[in-house]
Amino acid sequence: MQALEYVRTNQTKFQxxxxxxxxxxxxxxQPEHKSDISYAATWLRDRLLIAGFPKVDVMPxxxxxxxxxxxxxxxxxxxxxxxxGHYDVQPPDPLEEWNTPPFEPTIVGYDIFxxxxxxxxxxxxxxxxxxxxxxxTAGAPPINVKCIFEGEEECGxxxxxxxxxxxxxxxxxxxxxxxxTHILGKxxxxxxxxxxxxxxxxxxxxxxDHDLHSGSYGGAVHNPIHALCEMIVSLQDEDGRxxxxxxxxxxxxxxxxxxxxxxxxxxxxxxxxREAGVSTDWGESAYTIVERTTARPTLDVNGIWGxxxxxxxxxxxxxxxxxKISMRLVPNQDPVEITQLVQDYLVEIAPPxxxxxxxxxxxxxxxxxxxxxxxxxxxxRAYTEVFGKQPIFVREGGSIxxxxxxxxxxxxxTVLMGFGLPDDRLHSPNEKFHLPNFYKGIETAIHFMRFxxxx
Amino acid sequence: MQALEYVRTNQTKFQxxxxxxxxxxxxxxQPEHKSDISYAATWLRDRLLIAGFPKVDVMPxxxxxxxxxxxxxxxxxxxxxxxxGHYDVQPPDPLEEWNTPPFEPTIVGYDIFxxxxxxxxxxxxxxxxxxxxxxxTAGAPPINVKCIFEGEEECGxxxxxxxxxxxxxxxxxxxxxxxxTHILGKxxxxxxxxxxxxxxxxxxxxxxDHDLHSGSYGGAVHNPIHALCEMIVSLQDEDGRxxxxxxxxxxxxxxxxxxxxxxxxxxxxxxxxREAGVSTDWGESAYTIVERTTARPTLDVNGIWGxxxxxxxxxxxxxxxxxKISMRLVPNQDPVEITQLVQDYLVEIAPPxxxxxxxxxxxxxxxxxxxxxxxxxxxxRAYTEVFGKQPIFVREGGSIxxxxxxxxxxxxxTVLMGFGLPDDRLHSPNEKFHLPNFYKGIETAIHFMRFxxxx
Numbered sequence: 012m013q014a015l016e017y018v019r020t021n022q023t024k025f026q027x028x029x030x031x032x033x034x035x036x037x038x039x040x041q042p043e044h045k046s047d048i049s050y051a052a053t054w055l056r057d058r059l060l061i062a063g064f065p066k067v068d069v070m071p072x073x074x075x076x077x078x079x080x081x082x083x084x085x086x087x088x089x090x091x092x093x094x095x096g097h098y099d100v101q102p103p104d105p106l107e108e109w110n111t112p113p114f115e116p117t118i119v120g121y122d123i124f125x126x127x128x129x130x131x132x133x134x135x136x137x138x139x140x141x142x143x144x145x146x147x148t149a150g151a152p153p154i155n156v157k158c159i160f161e162g163e164e165e166c167g168x169x170x171x172x173x174x175x176x177x178x179x180x181x182x183x184x185x186x187x188x189x190x191x192t193h194i195l196g197k198x199x200x201x202x203x204x205x206x207x208x209x210x211x212x213x214x215x216x217x218x219x220d221h222d223l224h225s226g227s228y229g230g231a232v233h234n235p236i237h238a239l240c241e242m243i244v245s246l247q248d249e250d251g252r253x254x255x256x257x258x259x260x261x262x263x264x265x266x267x268x269x270x271x272x273x274x275x276x277x278x279x280x281x282x283x284x285r286e287a288g289v290s291t292d293w294g295e296s297a298y299t300i301v302e303r304t305t306a307r308p309t310l311d312v313n314g315i316w317g318x319x320x321x322x323x324x325x326x327x328x329x330x331x332x333x334x335k336i337s338m339r340l341v342p343n344q345d346p347v348e349i350t351q352l353v354q355d356y357l358v359e360i361a362p363p364x365x366x367x368x369x370x371x372x373x374x375x376x377x378x379x380x381x382x383x384x385x386x387x388x389x390x391x392r393a394y395t396e397v398f399g400k401q402p403i404f405v406r407e408g409g410s411i412x413x414x415x416x417x418x419x420x421x422x423x424x425t426v427l428m429g430f431g432l433p434d435d436r437l438h439s440p441n442e443k444f445h446l447p448n449f450y451k452g453i454e455t456a457i458h459f460m461r462f463x464x465x466x
Numbered sequence: 467m468q469a470l471e472y473v474r475t476n477q478t479k480f481q482x483x484x485x486x487x488x489x490x491x492x493x494x495x496q497p498e499h500k501s502d503i504s505y506a507a508t509w510l511r512d513r514l515l516i517a518g519f520p521k522v523d524v525m526p527x528x529x530x531x532x533x534x535x536x537x538x539x540x541x542x543x544x545x546x547x548x549x550x551g552h553y554d555v556q557p558p559d560p561l562e563e564w565n566t567p568p569f570e571p572t573i574v575g576y577d578i579f580x581x582x583x584x585x586x587x588x589x590x591x592x593x594x595x596x597x598x599x600x601x602x603t604a605g606a607p608p609i610n611v612k613c614i615f616e617g618e619e620e621c622g623x624x625x626x627x628x629x630x631x632x633x634x635x636x637x638x639x640x641x642x643x644x645x646x647t648h649i650l651g652k653x654x655x656x657x658x659x660x661x662x663x664x665x666x667x668x669x670x671x672x673x674x675d676h677d678l679h680s681g682s683y684g685g686a687v688h689n690p691i692h693a694l695c696e697m698i699v700s701l702q703d704e705d706g707r708x709x710x711x712x713x714x715x716x717x718x719x720x721x722x723x724x725x726x727x728x729x730x731x732x733x734x735x736x737x738x739x740r741e742a743g744v745s746t747d748w749g750e751s752a753y754t755i756v757e758r759t760t761a762r763p764t765l766d767v768n769g770i771w772g773x774x775x776x777x778x779x780x781x782x783x784x785x786x787x788x789x790k791i792s793m794r795l796v797p798n799q800d801p802v803e804i805t806q807l808v809q810d811y812l813v814e815i816a817p818p819x820x821x822x823x824x825x826x827x828x829x830x831x832x833x834x835x836x837x838x839x840x841x842x843x844x845x846x847r848a849y850t851e852v853f854g855k856q857p858i859f860v861r862e863g864g865s866i867x868x869x870x871x872x873x874x875x876x877x878x879x880t881v882l883m884g885f886g887l888p889d890d891r892l893h894s895p896n897e898k899f900h901l902p903n904f905y906k907g908i909e910t911a912i913h914f915m916r917f918x919x920x921x
Contacts, residue, residue, distance in 0.1 A: 207681065209681075209781070211779045211781070218744060219742050219743040219744045220743030220744075221743050223742060223743075224863075224864065225764075225766040225768060225792060225794070226662065226664075226794060226863045226864030226865065227759060227863045227864060228742055228759060228863075229759070229764040229765075229766040229794055229863070230706065230749045230750070230758040230759050230762055230763075230764030230794070230863075231742075231747050231748060231749045231755045231758040231759045232742050232744055232747065232748055232749075233744070233748035233749075234766050234767055236698075236767040236769075236770050236789075237698065237699075237702070237766075237767060239695075240694075240695035240696075240698040240699050240767070240770075241695075241699050243691075243692065243695040244692075244695050244696050244699050247692070251685065287674050287678060287683055287686075287687050288674040288675030288676050288678075288785070289673060289674045289675075289687055289688070289819055290818070290819060291818055291819050292686050292687065292819075293686060293687055293688035293817075293819050294685045294686045294687075294688075295685070300686045303685040303686040304682060304683060304684070304685050304686045307685055309680075309684040309685030310684075311680040311684040311689050311692075311781075311783050312689055312691040312692060312695070312772075312773065313680060313773050313774050313779070313780060313781060313782050313783070313784075314691075314772065314773035314774040314775045314780070314782070314784075315691050315694075315695075315770055315771065315772050315773060315775070315787065316770065316771045316772075316775040317767075317769065317770050317771075318767065318768050318769035318770060318790070319768050319769040319790060320769045320770070320771040320788075320790075323827065324666045324768075324790065324792070324827045324828040325768060325769070325790075326664070326666070326766075326768060326792055326864075327768050327769070328766050328768070329768075329769075330743075332770065333775075334691075335773070335774060335775075335779065335780075337680060337779070337781055339680070339681060339684055339685070362748075363745070363746055364744055364745060364746050364747075364748050372778065372779045373779040408679075408681045408682045408683075408684070408685075409679065409681030409682060409781075410681065
């Protein structure tokens with residue numbers, strides 16, 4: 012295929028361009044880098060124009076701009092994909108831990124080291140080069156393509172959802188594609204097909220209406236820290252199963268076939284324990300560690316505080332105690348419904364001497380993609396073609412909020428077509444991107460569009 | 467009796483002297499009041515000389531000085547008492563809440579308002595005037611008297627125990643007397659005969675060796691906050707009884723007679739609930755609220771912290787969680803032994819996936835005074851004589867560290883001969899001392915010495 016040929020003969024050129032992109036210090040959280048952000052956006056705009064997009068816009072938001080590109084050469088009946096990526100990067104601190112300067116891309120062996128190499132400039136650029144390959148060899152890609160590249164992902168995408176909402180017609184597509192995750196290993200392609208949702212609450216337990224002296228009142232006043240501990244312990248059984256009534260009612264149980272698929276991913280318990288820094292694992296014994304951390308709903312206390320927490324001793328019996336509690340949700344748990352269940356249960360189990368307030372801090376919907384959709388099947392075949400083996404379908408324990416945004420606002424599913432590796436050190440010093448994955452990524456994107464055009 | 471007569475005819479003079487004493491802003495915690503502290507010490511020295519003490523010294527310590535006085539007119543066979551008090555006061559803040567300036571003593575009705583009025587200048591001065599009354603009428607007190615008045619009580623008496631240890635021979639006595647507590651009411655004399663001890667530990671629970679992302683590890687790693695909550699809940703049963711093995715082994719159980727005595731103190735549950743600011747009480751159902759808060763050992767979490775405790779949401783599965791836990795002890799519980807029991811138990815009940823460190827922050831011994839000792843009987847008779855009714859023996863939930871110091875270093879018990887009232891607002895704005903209690907206090911001290919001399 013000519014497009015693949017184009018990629019293979021232009022690797023040096025593509026690498027030089029990537030180095031240029033990576034030398035722009037587009038740190039979105041630091042105001043002093045505002046001009047770098049602007050420069051990264053215009054640099055990207057120019058590359059999209061060169062790649063063949065007839066329409067490219069740097070669109071303002073209340074924060075950093077969105078780079079939008081559109082090329083619809085395949086007609087109304089052909090599928091349209093919406094490629095999402097972000098051109099901003101994390102701050103590079105601590106600088107002294109970098110072996111080479113974070114914004115002077117350096118190649119060591121087959122890796123390119125720089126801030127943003129894998130997260131997300133290198134992965135985003137895969138798609139730009141795939142389109143260019145079609146333009147240079149076939150005149151145009153075989154499907155319709157829209158791109159939305161934001162500059163605020165590393166500061167929580169505060170303006171993305173409003174932008175998507177306001178431009179829903181412009182962004183209309185059949186499926187979204189995001190390359191911002193990793194595969195299991197160099198020789199182990201994988202596709203993330205499910206992300207967990209989230210509900211996050213803050214609990215405030217009030218005992219006495221003012222701080223008391225524990226010498227004068229201890230033993231006859233229910234300490235709100237105790238009460239909170241009792242309540243936290245009551246949220247789970249000894250096996251880690253959540254005891255909130257109704258919590259599991261809508262959980263879509265893992266089927267045998269899916270469990271078998273998940274078990275294909277290589278997993279070494281000893282290595283996992285080492286990475287987690289624990290002596291032993293914990294939790295629902297009926298599920299594997301991989302299932303517990305990706306496919307089962309979980310509950311964690313993310314923070315707790317109350318009473319005297321400075322150095323030394325103070326004999327206070329405090330008025331209040333607080334905890335932040337979050338639950339990871341799985342399909343088909345509704346975060347709003349679960350928040351209500353948690354709220355009701357906490358109030359119900361509160362000991363009689365205390366009062367409880369529960370505040371909803373954050374909700375996030377789950378995302379699960381049908382593995383048999385045309386886009387997922389196209390991705391599956393593309394990885395197989397390029398890596399020489401079938402990708403493993405995996406679930407991811409965390410959330411990628413934009414996936415839920417696309418699902419909610421645009422009504423479309425997302426294919427998480429990642430090309431990173433687990434040791435890319437995202438957000439850490441010495442971030443890198445494996446160059447063979449950069450080139451394989453471009454080829455995978457080419458095959459993906461091809462298979463999507465002709466299933 | 468002439469001494470009493472002297473007190474009654476000199477009330478106006480005594481009150482004027484007390485006003486002078488109270489106008490010295492001897493705030494021990496504020497360096498800018500160092501000269502006021504010195505002035506209070508010399509003022510007190512002069513009054514002790516006037517009262518007849520042949521030997522009075524302002525003795526230096528690494529901090530503020532101790533005023534020591536000694537008059538041993540009764541011979542070796544007569545008892546010697548050691549009167550303790552403190553001439554320093556709490557800072558008066560918040561100043562705007564005072565109705566009259568804190569260092570301009572003001573009489574409203576029968577009360578004198580000033581910082582230090584009851585805590586402890588007014589109560590300390592009771593004894594100085596009692597000695598003076600003997601000097602002016604009988605030439606000398608009927609027993610031997612030593613005084614130790616410190617200037618650092620309000621900053622935790624950092625130099626008192628070393629001072630007592632270094633001057634143990636000088637301070638040798640048969641019994642100590644402290645007037646720094648309150649009686650139950652104007653018409654309700656009482657004597658505190660027991661103080662609780664304390665053991666205070668800090669618990670550190672470590673789960674993973676670094677903070678983890680709860681989306682990636684939650685559900686398969688035992689969260690140290692959960693583990694800590696489980697451990698805290700395991701320290702007590704539902705009735706509030708402490709479940710640490712061996713904890714109650716040496717507890718001296720309350721006898722029927724003592725429970726009857728404690729029940730004499732007036733107690734209104736509704737009023738207590740209002741003061742505590744709670745809707746209902748809690749704790750060992752086999753004991754009254756008064757017994758639980760003064761005569762039973764108790765356990766409180768005084769502080770807890772771990773994970774993310776700033777505003778907003780962060781999905782961390784923390785490496786560590788901490789708690790400060792204290793236990794009030796009763797005779798004959800040994801704080802060092804109990805600390806060891808707690809430490810062992812916490813390590814024993816720690817879930818397998820976490821490690822636990824327990825640090826001993828503070829120990830304090832219990833104090834209990836035999837109610838049938840000659841000094842306690844003399845105090846009992848003295849109160850009865852002056853107040854016209856027998857005092858009630860009560861226990862105090864907190865600790866007065868100097869009592870344990872005297873017991874440990876000098877081997878003597880303390881008679882807590884208080885003349886304050888529960889609403890004296892110690893450490894708060896508008897502190898006051900009830901003037902009738904000032905005069906009754908002097909008379910009680912006179913009778914006490916008389917009865918101690920001739921049981």
